[in-house]
Amino acid sequence: MxxxxxxxxxxxxxxxxxxxxxxxxxxxxxxxxxxxxxxxxxxxxxxxxxxxxxxxxxxxxxxxxxxxxxxxxxxxxxxxxxxxxxxxxxxxxxxxxxxxxxxxxxxxAEPVLAAAFPDCIGIALLSGTGSIAFGRAADGTTARAGGHGAAAGDLGSAFAIASAAIRASIVTEPPDITDTRSVAALAPAVIAAAQSGNTAAAGILDDAARALAALVHDVARELALEAPIPLALAGGVLVGSESIRGLFTSALDLDHAPTTIVENxxxxxxxxxxxxxxxx
The missing domain is CATH 3.30.420.40 (ATPase, nucleotide binding domain)
Structure with a gap:
């Protein structure tokens, strides 16, 4: 070959x-x-x-x-x-x-949209170490929200979830608090704490879900997409946690098609x- x-x-x-x-x-x-x-x-x-x-x-x-x-x-x-x-x-x-x-x-976020939809029309939301929403309309117009970098405040990301939990003393900060990957790696522990009944952890996840929903709303509003809006989700936070996906869906006051999960x-x-x- x-x-x-x-x-x-x-x-x-x-x-x-x-x-x-x-x-x-x-x-x-x-x-x-x-x-x-x-x-x-x-x-x-x-x-x-x-x-x-x-x-x-x-x-x-x-x-x-x-x-x-x-x-x-x-x-x-x-x-x-x-x-x-x-x-x-x-x-x-x-x-x-x-x-x-x-x-x-x-x-x-762009390949998430390409992996999910053949025409690349809709909105892709990615929440991993950082977070970003990206959308494309039928006329080729694009819009994005977030994606500024985990340390710069990507709301709803693993880094944001873990950082809030560290401030609330739900999890112990890593040896190097400036290492975004080490901080973000604590997000699963926050999710586990919420599932075990920790109300502070549950509140952090609620905030994260609302922040992610706001990113999607911002993109949908800018593009004026026709309902139902194709929506693809990717990243460790959304793909790896059914509970956060549920919170996000509840927070998303938007007429959208069934979400497509993009694992790769x-x-x-x-x-x-x-x-x-x-x-x-």
Whole structure:
């Protein structure tokens, strides 16, 4: 197989980076997958982020048994790379690293929409280490809310949940309180505390659910989407906790279609790499 037949999808966030390889004509048939550490462009910086991207890429090619670590097209979705300037910088670094002939960089919520809906119309809500909502209307207009970075106050994120719980003495702060990943990793303990009857923890989760609902409302209002609105959910907080999904749904006063859970946003990266014309 020649590299002009291959597409590479890379999805990076505050916890991990996942890369998958597929054929250009069959992006849903994954040939190999690789994982590496976090690659949030804003939090970890270009050098660390690109090291994770390259490590995940190399692991994916190794998993596929392909010696030449080069693809024809790649779509890279990185948390913290939402601005045009950041995306241009990622492209320069990725080009220098020889990731692919054609390189497309998007923020981390866009592939969630691409993975969930063939026409890429609707709203994607991602809540992991950070949080962001992104939507696209039928005319191609897009809007986003949140996505400023966990430490900058991504409401409803694992970092925000854990930070509130630390302040309330529900969980013990990690040795390095400045390490966003270590702080965010405490979110499951907060969820467990709420399920065990801790009213303060339950209040924190209620606040998080309302904050996430507000992000979706902001995007829906800006785009004036027709009901019922297609809605996709991704990220460890929403995918990993049925209780938070329930709280979020209750807080969401919006006419939406049944939610689509996206467990592997990297599949949306593959689709955007292989069929970019479908999701402009």
């Amino acid at each position: 020649t590299d002009d037949q291959l597409v590479l999808g890379i999805d990076g966030g505050g916890t991990k980076t996942v890369a998958r390889i597929a054929r250009h004509d069959a992006p849903v048939a994954v040939l190999g997958e690789g994982r590496a550490g976090p690659s949030n462009w804003l939090t970890h910086g270009p050098e660390v982020a690109m090291q994770a991207v390259i490590a995940a890429r190399d692991a994916a090619f190794k998993d596929a048994g392909i010696a030449n670590h080069h693809a024809n097209c790649t779509c890279i979705a990185l948390a913290g790379a939402g601005s045009a300037a950041a995306r241009a910088t990622v492209v320069r670094h990725a080009t220098a690293a020889g990731l692919a002939d054609t390189i497309r960089v998007v923020h981390d 946003p990297v599949d949306g990266c593959l689709r955007l790499a292989a069929l970019p014309i479908k999701c402009p």
